[in-house]
Amino acid sequence: MKTLHTLLALALAASALPAGAADAGAHAMPIDWQHVHEDSHPFGFALIDRLEYRDDEGPNHLLWDAQGWYGGDYNRLWLKTEGESPVSDSNGEFEGQALYGRLVAPYWDLQAGVRYDRTFGSGPDRDRAFGVLGVQGLAPYRFETDLALFVSEDGDLSASAELEYELLLTQRLILQPRVEINAAAQQVKSWGVGSGLNDLQLGLRLRYEIRRQFAPYVGIEWVKKFGDSADFARADGQDTGNLALLAGLRMWF
Amino acid sequence: MRYKHPDETRRRLMGGAAAAGLLAGVDALLPVWARSPTSAAGAVRPPAAGAVQFDLTVARQRIDIAGKSAWAHTLNGTVPGPLIELHEGREALLRVHNRLDEDASIHWHGILLPFELDGVPGVTFPGIRPGETFEARFPVRQAGTYWYHSHSGLQEQTGVYGPLVIHPAGGYQDAFDRDYVVMLSDWTFEDPMAVLAKLKKQSHYYNFQETTLPQVIAAGTPAWRDWLAWAGMRMSPTDIADVTGHTYTYLMNGQHPDGNWTGLFRPGERVRLRFINGSAMSYFNIRIPGLPMIVVQADGQDVQPVQTDELQIAVAETYDVIVTPTEDRAYTVFAESMDRSGYARGTLAPRAGMAAAVPALRKRPLRSMVDMGMDHAGGHGGHAGHDGAVQPDGSAAHAGHGAGAVDHAAMGHAMPASQPAAANHSAHTAAAPASAKTGRERAAPGSVVATHDADTHGVGNVAVAQVQRDRTAEPGTGLADVDHRVLVYADLRSRAPGHDARAPQRDIELHLTGHMERYMWSFDGKKLSEVTGPIEMRHGERLRIVLVNDTMMEHPIHLHGMFVELDNGAGAYRPRKHTVSVKPAERMSLLLTADEPGRWAFHCHLLYHMHMGMMRVVQVV
Ligand SMILES: [Cu+2]
Numbered sequence: 090m091k092t093l094h095t096l097l098a099l100a101l102a103a104s105a106l107p108a109g110a111a112d113a114g115a116h117a118m119p120i121d122w123q124h125v126h127e128d129s130h131p132f133g134f135a136l137i138d139r140l141e142y143r144d145d146e147g148p149n150h151l152l153w154d155a156q157g158w159y160g161g162d163y164n165r166l167w168l169k170t171e172g173e174s175p176v177s178d179s180n181g182e183f184e185g186q187a188l189y190g191r192l193v194a195p196y197w198d199l200q201a202g203v204r205y206d207r208t209f210g211s212g213p214d215r216d217r218a219f220g221v222l223g224v225q226g227l228a229p230y231r232f233e234t235d236l237a238l239f240v241s242e243d244g245d246l247s248a249s250a251e252l253e254y255e256l257l258l259t260q261r262l263i264l265q266p267r268v269e270i271n272a273a274a275q276q277v278k279s280w281g282v283g284s285g286l287n288d289l290q291l292g293l294r295l296r297y298e299i300r301r302q303f304a305p306y307v308g309i310e311w312v313k314k315f316g317d318s319a320d321f322a323r324a325d326g327q328d329t330g331n332l333a334l335l336a337g338l339r340m341w342f
Numbered sequence: 343m344r345y346k347h348p349d350e351t352r353r354r355l356m357g358g359a360a361a362a363g364l365l366a367g368v369d370a371l372l373p374v375w376a377r378s379p380t381s382a383a384g385a386v387r388p389p390a391a392g393a394v395q396f397d398l399t400v401a402r403q404r405i406d407i408a409g410k411s412a413w414a415h416t417l418n419g420t421v422p423g424p425l426i427e428l429h430e431g432r433e434a435l436l437r438v439h440n441r442l443d444e445d446a447s448i449h450w451h452g453i454l455l456p457f458e459l460d461g462v463p464g465v466t467f468p469g470i471r472p473g474e475t476f477e478a479r480f481p482v483r484q485a486g487t488y489w490y491h492s493h494s495g496l497q498e499q500t501g502v503y504g505p506l507v508i509h510p511a512g513g514y515q516d517a518f519d520r521d522y523v524v525m526l527s528d529w530t531f532e533d534p535m536a537v538l539a540k541l542k543k544q545s546h547y548y549n550f551q552e553t554t555l556p557q558v559i560a561a562g563t564p565a566w567r568d569w570l571a572w573a574g575m576r577m578s579p580t581d582i583a584d585v586t587g588h589t590y591t592y593l594m595n596g597q598h599p600d601g602n603w604t605g606l607f608r609p610g611e612r613v614r615l616r617f618i619n620g621s622a623m624s625y626f627n628i629r630i631p632g633l634p635m636i637v638v639q640a641d642g643q644d645v646q647p648v649q650t651d652e653l654q655i656a657v658a659e660t661y662d663v664i665v666t667p668t669e670d671r672a673y674t675v676f677a678e679s680m681d682r683s684g685y686a687r688g689t690l691a692p693r694a695g696m697a698a699a700v701p702a703l704r705k706r707p708l709r710s711m712v713d714m715g716m717d718h719a720g721g722h723g724g725h726a727g728h729d730g731a732v733q734p735d736g737s738a739a740h741a742g743h744g745a746g747a748v749d750h751a752a753m754g755h756a757m758p759a760s761q762p763a764a765a766n767h768s769a770h771t772a773a774a775p776a777s778a779k780t781g782r783e784r785a786a787p788g789s790v791v792a793t794h795d796a797d798t799h800g801v802g803n804v805a806v807a808q809v810q811r812d813r814t815a816e817p818g819t820g821l822a823d824v825d826h827r828v829l830v831y832a833d834l835r836s837r838a839p840g841h842d843a844r845a846p847q848r849d850i851e852l853h854l855t856g857h858m859e860r861y862m863w864s865f866d867g868k869k870l871s872e873v874t875g876p877i878e879m880r881h882g883e884r885l886r887i888v889l890v891n892d893t894m895m896e897h898p899i900h901l902h903g904m905f906v907e908l909d910n911g912a913g914a915y916r917p918r919k920h921t922v923s924v925k926p927a928e929r930m931s932l933l934l935t936a937d938e939p940g941r942w943a944f945h946c947h948l949l950y951h952m953h954m955g956m957m958r959v960v961q962v963v
Contacts, residue, residue: 128869128955134543162802162862162869195804195857196576227859230573257554264555301540301547341543 133159134341138253139294141337143310147328148175152335158190165190167200167225180210186221197226204239206280217280218242231255246274247282258295263304267292276317281325283317296339304339371406373418375425375505375523376595378604378694393433393479396426398448400470400492400502401441407501408529408591409598414501415442415492422525422596422620423490423504430485430511436478438470445469445494448476449902449943450506451658452488452642452920455480457940460902462493465943465959469494485510486642487616487660489525496534496622498949503527503620508642515837516638516647518614518664522605526628526655526677526686528590528621538950541584541861548586551683551706552578571711575805577894579709581858582819584895584950585623587684592624594677594686602697603688609670613690614638616662619655622949625680625896625923627654627821628661630690631701633673635663636775637829643905643918644837647775651826654680654818656898656923658947661829665690672696680819680896682706707820712787713894715794715807715927778833781817781824788812792890792929799867799892803855806892810929814910818923819896832910834917840907842935843914846886850877854891854899854924854946854956862954863946869955876961877944879936887932891924897951898923901960903942906932921947936962 135157174181188202223237294308417423463469492502639662672691815832907916909931945957
């Protein structure tokens with residue numbers, strides 16, 4: 090936990106970096122009165138990208154994946170959470186991230202902060218903390234992209250890449266392909282992480298935007314584990330591949 | 343030519359007396375000027391003399407608007423506010439009473455006055471505190487059609503706007519028998535702050551006319567190339583309006599299209615229509631099917647009459663036209679929002695209660711590679727042109743772009759040379775008006791006059807206009823493929839020659855910049871809060887302001903307190919404007935004599951763009 094505290098302190102220090110006059114609000118116009126227009130007031134956004142029931146080949150799962158930001162145009166606090174739990178019991182995994190994000194290129198936020206993982210349920214709860222460095226934004230051809238490097242408190246290095254795309258079938262019926270890849274530099278057997286490519290997830294979700302902010306969806310997702318990660322899964326009596334049918338809700342506020 | 347005494351005009355402008363009839367329930371909530379008159383005879387009002395005093399009270403109240411009941415910011419109890427009529431050469435005393443529980447302000451748009459009275463909180467005065475009254479007393483030095491609106495927060499979106507007409511001291515040069523204000527606006531039942539928050543979170547929130555995959559598939563290979571080119575740039579060719587008919591009801595004189603504001607005429611009469619775009623965010627294309635319009639004034643300034651069938655009015659612009667309906671029938675006044683997601687509508691009719699056919703909304707327009715500032719005719723041929731652009735019905739559009747040959751010799755920073763003054767202009771009012779060309783005739787992009795330097799304006803700006811064109815002779819978005827006459831800026835010629843023949847002593851170049859995805863808007867990549875001081879001008883200085891639009895949408899740029907002369911090739915007869923719409927990838931040249939001392943706001947008149955920082959302060963010392 091000591092490492093976690095250090096990382097938190099680092100993240101806070103990063104968020105205090107000079108923000109340019111940008112989000113400061115006050116400006117040095119030689120004008121007697123406070124402000125003309127509040128062109129820097131903060132906004133907040135919360136997106137529950139995936140909240141779904143998955144009909145897996147093994148036990149069925151509930152999964153969530155949400156993120157949000159609060160801040161101005163250039164500097165934002167990001168919160169992200171992801172996790173899943175089998176429907177049949179109360180075991181599960183939770184991941185949360187708190188990141189400082191800064192607009193470093195027109196479509197890209199550089200993000201730095203901390204991640205905290207925890208398992209919960211019948212067995213002993215386990216947790217570990219990470220430092221995070223990532224970029225998130227819109228790549229050419231409109232790929233929603235989220236790339237991150239993680240250093241665990243034990244010094245283990247891992248990385249993840251998420252890409253999402255939106256294809257409009259109508260103005261409200263939207264097909265969303267999604268790719269996620271996880272990789273690690275070192276084995277972390279207790280967490281089932283092998284070195285090299287860990288897993289690949291390919292998803293396809295079809296949502297209907299009843300309102301922009303509220304869209305039920307159905308979809309499929311295929312997951313494949315590789316290398317040591319696959320071996321650890323097999324040793325644990327789990328499948329190394331899975332095809333899930335899923336249904337869920339996408340919402341934002 | 344007939345000269346009208348101002349007071350006769352005043353009588354007509356006020357329209358009929360208190361309205362009865364079909365829409366009385368609706369009309370009763372409108373200011374007198376906006377009501378549909380029920381008889382062809384106007385009520386005679388006593389002639390005004392001396393100073394004109396007018397009281398405006400800003401309040402928050404529930405009113406019936408756009409077909410429902412809603413909370414609005416009202417002016418003397420109505421939306422839009424009352425018509426303020428002033429007289430050139432007489433003094434005006436305008437008093438604004440703030441009955442809100444927050445600060446208020448009124449800016450007199452296009453009016454020449456001491457800057458302390460201009461009504462921009464933080465720039466010219468501290469704002470009007472709750473319960474307080476602000477007085478603007480000034481001599482009226484101009485004539486024409488103008489308007490007024492709030493400059494506080496987003497109050498303008500919720501109703502704080504109204505028309506302001508100044509009658510000329512010497513009577514009108516253009517003969518007309520009837521005089522109507524036609525004020526266009528956009529109303530939303532959403533809280534404007536919620537609208538802005540949505541744009542901030544998902545900038546295409548209100549766009550329900552995006553290109554879909556089935557449309558691309560149906561349109562074939564060119565459409566694929568085009569779609570890929572736009573996706574590659576992370577932009578959308580359907581990005582025409584940030585806020586659309588999805589949330590807006592477009593109003594004509596405060597009335598829903600079904601309310602059908604009606605202006606009466608007797609066949610053969612000349613009817614002056616004073617179009618004012620008092621919208622927060624919406625450009626309109628205005629036409630009156632079956633009735634040509636003679637444009638006689640733009641932004642309150644008389645222009646040489648020019649006949650057209652359709653005109654685009656940017657946010658905050660005004661156009662006065664004269665029409666002469668000769669048939670004993672109704673004519674629809676149709677104002678289609680530029681993205682064609684809705685329309686405002688009214689009627690000119692010989693009797694109340696009549697209506698003519700309401701045209702269908704046309705296909706939504708698309709942005710082109712010219713709008714992107716791409717040098718596609720110059721050989722960087724990887725990106726497709728817009729010939730494969732997909733229309734909503736899935737067919738490929740055939741918008742003309744073939745004439746887009748780049749004149750490399752004209753590159754550099756040369757601006758189009760001003761033409762020598764026309765030798766004979768004195769007889770224009772007696773002569774038949776000039777006639778505009780059709781949209782198709784004008785579809786070719788203007789010549790390339792400059793290229794962009796290496797400055798990309800920082801992380802708050804996503805693109806630059808690599809090639810910049812003089813686009814003053816091009817039709818507005820969506821009007822390039824119509825077969826009737828459309829007004830363009832190059833058609834506007836001031837009626838009187840400019841009074842300052844000096845060449846500009848200095849250039850001020852400003853780039854219009856932004857980031858649609860993150861909904862950031864700025865000049866030169868900097869929001870108002872990011873600059874350290876005003877744009878300085880010396881009193882009496884002759885300047886050229888060059889506006890370069892690096893974004894892919896139009897911005898109506900408004901300078902307070904002074905008129906700019908739009909360098910549109912009219913030489914000494916450059917039109918004087920308070921608001922200029924700068925097209926995507928356009929390089930626009932404006933001449934200015936900085937003859938009004940003080941601090942003046944200078945900003946994009948799209949309300950949410952201004953609010954996000956697309957604004958500067960100009961200081962004339
Ligand atoms: Cu703008």
